[in-house]
Amino acid sequence: MKPDERCQEQHKHTCLIQTARAHILDDDKLDPLCDIFKVLSDPTRMRIILTLVDSEMCVCDIAGAVECSQSNVSHQLRLMRQSGIVKFRKDGKSVYYSLDDDHVKTIIVQAVNHISHMG
Template sequence: MCQEPHKHTCLVSRAKAHILENDKLDPLCDIFKVLSDPTRMRIILALVDTEMCVCDLADVAESSQSNISHQLRQMRQTGIVKSRKEGKSVFYSLDDDHIKTIIVQAVNHVAHMR
């Protein structure tokens, strides 16, 4: 509890400038919800530097192809992964470099935690 009953208006104004409107805040929260699942994180980490098909991702994530397909569908809806069809095969990759940057930075942060 604050000891003094005044607001630090400059600090409050600066902090409020970083708060997004709900039309942007909700999708941001959705991205972090999707990233919070260990299976989805394994998929994302596998896709950091390459694209892969569902059967290979299932092997990497040690999960069923059905589960991987379900997880990929959720990640596509939030713009985390994209797909590319080649003949009968579908290959998945991270949607863009922004997602890769978020993941790489998070991995670096965890690697340097005590």
């Protein structure tokens, strides 16, 4: 850190520290949270997620939208399913994917809005 990016005096605000510590999750919750963000950090997976923000889609349509092979898309979807980001349903020979719940959609929409308002 540069000198102007840190405190020049060493003092602690105990009340603020205690309040902040209350927001830190235990490892049994923190690890899965970090795993979700690791999964979200891949550009191909993020493209897939963005295609699913408004509707469910079958694997072949997702592959067409993100311009990847169905095999690669299926692999990425499996990883996201394991993290609780997407869910699927079968209809005959087709498999349809959607975001797991509105929480996932909220995270993605808020992140997109955030970067849209950055300088």
